[in-house]
Amino acid sequence: xxxYLPGEVQLRNWMLSVILETYSQHGFSQIETPAVENLDRLLxxxxxxxxxxIFKILKRGDKLDHADGTSSELADLGLRFDLTVPLARYYxxxxxxxxxxxxxxxxxxxxxxxxxxxxxxxxxxxxDIDVVGEAxxxxxxxxxSVSLAAISRLGIEAPTLRFNDRRFLDALLSWADVxxxxxxxxxxxxxxxxxxxxxxxxAELSKIALDVGSVAKLETFIRASAASQGLPRDFFVEIGLExxxxxxxxxxxALGDAAANDGVKFLFDPKVIRGMGYYTGPIFELTIxxxxxxxxxxxxxxxxxxxxxxxxPACGFSLGFERIALYLAERAxxxxxxxxxxxxxxxxxxxxxxAKAISDILIAQGIKVAIEGSSRKLDSTLKQLRxxxxxxxxxxxxxxxxxxxxxxxxxxxxxxxxxxxxLAV
Amino acid sequence: xxxYLPGEVQLRNWMLSVILETYSQHGFSQIETPAVENLDRLLxxxxxxxxxxIFKILKRGDKLDHADGTSSELADLGLRFDLTVPLARYYxxxxxxxxxxxxxxxxxxxxxxxxxxxxxxxxxxxxDIDVVGEAxxxxxxxxxSVSLAAISRLGIEAPTLRFNDRRFLDALLSWADVxxxxxxxxxxxxxxxxxxxxxxxxAELSKIALDVGSVAKLETFIRASAASQGLPRDFFVEIGLExxxxxxxxxxxALGDAAANDGVKFLFDPKVIRGMGYYTGPIFELTIxxxxxxxxxxxxxxxxxxxxxxxxPACGFSLGFERIALYLAERAxxxxxxxxxxxxxxxxxxxxxxAKAISDILIAQGIKVAIEGSSRKLDSTLKQLRxxxxxxxxxxxxxxxxxxxxxxxxxxxxxxxxxxxxLAV
Numbered sequence: 054x055x056x057y058l059p060g061e062v063q064l065r066n067w068m069l070s071v072i073l074e075t076y077s078q079h080g081f082s083q084i085e086t087p088a089v090e091n092l093d094r095l096l097x098x099x100x101x102x103x104x105x106x107i108f109k110i111l112k113r114g115d116k117l118d119h120a121d122g123t124s125s126e127l128a129d130l131g132l133r134f135d136l137t138v139p140l141a142r143y144y145x146x147x148x149x150x151x152x153x154x155x156x157x158x159x160x161x162x163x164x165x166x167x168x169x170x171x172x173x174x175x176x177x178x179x180x181d182i183d184v185v186g187e188a189x190x191x192x193x194x195x196x197x198s199v200s201l202a203a204i205s206r207l208g209i210e211a212p213t214l215r216f217n218d219r220r221f222l223d224a225l226l227s228w229a230d231v232x233x234x235x236x237x238x239x240x241x242x243x244x245x246x247x248x249x250x251x252x253x254x255x256a257e258l259s260k261i262a263l264d265v266g267s268v269a270k271l272e273t274f275i276r277a278s279a280a281s282q283g284l285p286r287d288f289f290v291e292i293g294l295e296x297x298x299x300x301x302x303x304x305x306x307a308l309g310d311a312a313a314n315d316g317v318k319f320l321f322d323p324k325v326i327r328g329m330g331y332y333t334g335p336i337f338e339l340t341i342x343x344x345x346x347x348x349x350x351x352x353x354x355x356x357x358x359x360x361x362x363x364x365x366p367a368c369g370f371s372l373g374f375e376r377i378a379l380y381l382a383e384r385a386x387x388x389x390x391x392x393x394x395x396x397x398x399x400x401x402x403x404x405x406x407x408a409k410a411i412s413d414i415l416i417a418q419g420i421k422v423a424i425e426g427s428s429r430k431l432d433s434t435l436k437q438l439r440x441x442x443x444x445x446x447x448x449x450x451x452x453x454x455x456x457x458x459x460x461x462x463x464x465x466x467x468x469x470x471x472x473x474x475x476l477a478v
Numbered sequence: 479x480x481x482y483l484p485g486e487v488q489l490r491n492w493m494l495s496v497i498l499e500t501y502s503q504h505g506f507s508q509i510e511t512p513a514v515e516n517l518d519r520l521l522x523x524x525x526x527x528x529x530x531x532i533f534k535i536l537k538r539g540d541k542l543d544h545a546d547g548t549s550s551e552l553a554d555l556g557l558r559f560d561l562t563v564p565l566a567r568y569y570x571x572x573x574x575x576x577x578x579x580x581x582x583x584x585x586x587x588x589x590x591x592x593x594x595x596x597x598x599x600x601x602x603x604x605x606d607i608d609v610v611g612e613a614x615x616x617x618x619x620x621x622x623s624v625s626l627a628a629i630s631r632l633g634i635e636a637p638t639l640r641f642n643d644r645r646f647l648d649a650l651l652s653w654a655d656v657x658x659x660x661x662x663x664x665x666x667x668x669x670x671x672x673x674x675x676x677x678x679x680x681a682e683l684s685k686i687a688l689d690v691g692s693v694a695k696l697e698t699f700i701r702a703s704a705a706s707q708g709l710p711r712d713f714f715v716e717i718g719l720e721x722x723x724x725x726x727x728x729x730x731x732a733l734g735d736a737a738a739n740d741g742v743k744f745l746f747d748p749k750v751i752r753g754m755g756y757y758t759g760p761i762f763e764l765t766i767x768x769x770x771x772x773x774x775x776x777x778x779x780x781x782x783x784x785x786x787x788x789x790x791p792a793c794g795f796s797l798g799f800e801r802i803a804l805y806l807a808e809r810a811x812x813x814x815x816x817x818x819x820x821x822x823x824x825x826x827x828x829x830x831x832x833a834k835a836i837s838d839i840l841i842a843q844g845i846k847v848a849i850e851g852s853s854r855k856l857d858s859t860l861k862q863l864r865x866x867x868x869x870x871x872x873x874x875x876x877x878x879x880x881x882x883x884x885x886x887x888x889x890x891x892x893x894x895x896x897x898x899x900x901l902a903v
Contacts, residue, residue, distance in 0.1 A: 057510035058509065059508065066498075066508065077817075077846065078841045079847060081848075082487070083484065083488070084484055085486075085490075086481050108538075108555075110534065111533075111534040111536050111553050113533075128536050150483055153862040164513075164514070166538055188851065189824075189826075189853060192850075194849075195848070311831060399616055402619065402729040405619050421503060421504070421505045423506075425617075426612055426613065428613040
């Protein structure tokens, strides 16, 4: 888990304001759930591998005294591992107070007890929009449009959106005569294609209890499959994909044709699987090809809501907030809100009233003004502030910084760096 | 712990934006620490009663298998109970990358396993500013000025700031010949004055192992003590309060004289104690007298930083975010950002491109636009939206709401409520 320095928080806040403004303009409203949920809600929620990574919270007092030593007895609460399971619980609990179609924004930390790696933390921000209660593919089209608009306003150009559909995967495995009991294992394998390659997946397939004919059919498919701008319509028909799924995929491809004008590439990609078990329809991965990583994922999870007693069509798009922050930080983006900075240095607390009067005037001019004492030597203050300007995370991109000595005999301006205007102090 | 509905989050976000803008104008910068800290840092941090309310996180895997059954062995991490202890840890860890004087803003949830009551939750937002590295009382003066400016911009009029000083309390108890071993017990008792009254405190005092003379002196003081706009200068001298403390209190009282013009009342109040053990200098409580509750607290905690290896003067002001949100919600404040809302209703996903084109134009005019399907009947959609307007938390104060039916044969506008202008769709 990570501490954030002022410059980092500034970038993150700027990202958030851009994202929230874009989402809000499209009729989405922010909601919030607690960080902690009952463990029995988090477990068995279709969260896949993430359910193994839950931080569990120790019971307290009497409840703990009466628990035996097993971990399930010691804890009944856990930190959320995503924002989708809490949303399903929220929707059921607050149904009567929510609008007919809920367009929700959720922004907040989630926790997973993983081995940390670059761009992956044990506490990280998730930034989701979800549409609950809209049955047609319009919900997915809106999620994509709105998320791509946010990405574009963040200054990320030419991302690639890869899409697939769980119904396509189901039809594919059914066409290949894969037994229901083996479906999960085959999907997990196919999800590793990026890591172990086509031949790796094919090699592993033969180790599962699959029919020889099934392996052969899957092998042919895997060798031939490639991400494509057009849809493999003939293959859809060959594997017997249902008409509703084809219509949804056509609508998504049509949105892709329009998005091409904005430099966004849509690719139908049968290799997109997505780990969470709860997806039921279209699934998406948003990547920056130049950087080689994913900056967002989405999917339809129509069966999740029923688990909490309020069956409803639902889909969500999750921006990879931490990855995007890393990407933008490397490009020194997000300095758009930097303001000049002024330090008013008082000889004594008796100068405070005078400093405050000056401060009020300069703040009204858009300058950040801090009032401080003179216990530190002026020279060393200037030196430290100049060093801070060198370190990007401290200066936060201020165009200029100055120190004013407040004194009964007249105030003196000391330039730290940048082009300090006449301050008339 | 609590779910927040869209209208509630809107109010909270508005509060946050006002607070963050005010703080930032005065040279404060936001930092962020993780929700989870090592338990050994949270315990023994001077957090008083709050240390007993920590949610502890169960160890995992091997570490758990090797733990015996005691709670200290089962957990090595905990959820933070305030933002001050994490700040001290942060300051020590990131010292080399921070400016000479750190003016930090921290906003985020903290957790305490308390019995929930009105305005008190087990997960709640804290909103702190702290100044680390400024030795003079200028730090306290800035904290107060800046916090009062934020309170005023939130539309809260005429708050009362009660102040005291831990050094005054120390001098008082020393003057009353209270043995060091009894100081904590006496302070805890005096902190209960609001709950059990003067006579209650006096009655309890005689039950502690105090000298008869000490009880008599304290009794006289407690009977005579009252919050006052002027400082009890003669009494300061009588109990031998050090000159530095008197000078600080004079500076705070002078700020109060200036703040009186803005309707803020400063009172020196010996009954202000504040629970946290880590305070060492001036302490403050900000109250709305009409509502009868505290909306902020502050204090100087010069010894806390040393615990983490970086001794430094420090003080902080914590706004009672949840209390303020409650107060404003009851007064229906914070609807300043409400926008009109429009729903574009498509017969089929084929209408999406047309709806999107209309949406782009209207969003540029400042209208929130959501695109949706027509699986629900138009009548029932209008009815639900009208009901939502009645429920404050759903309508979010939009001045008008309408639905447009998108169709190849011409679009039709349906008013939901409010004064819908000619939309030219």
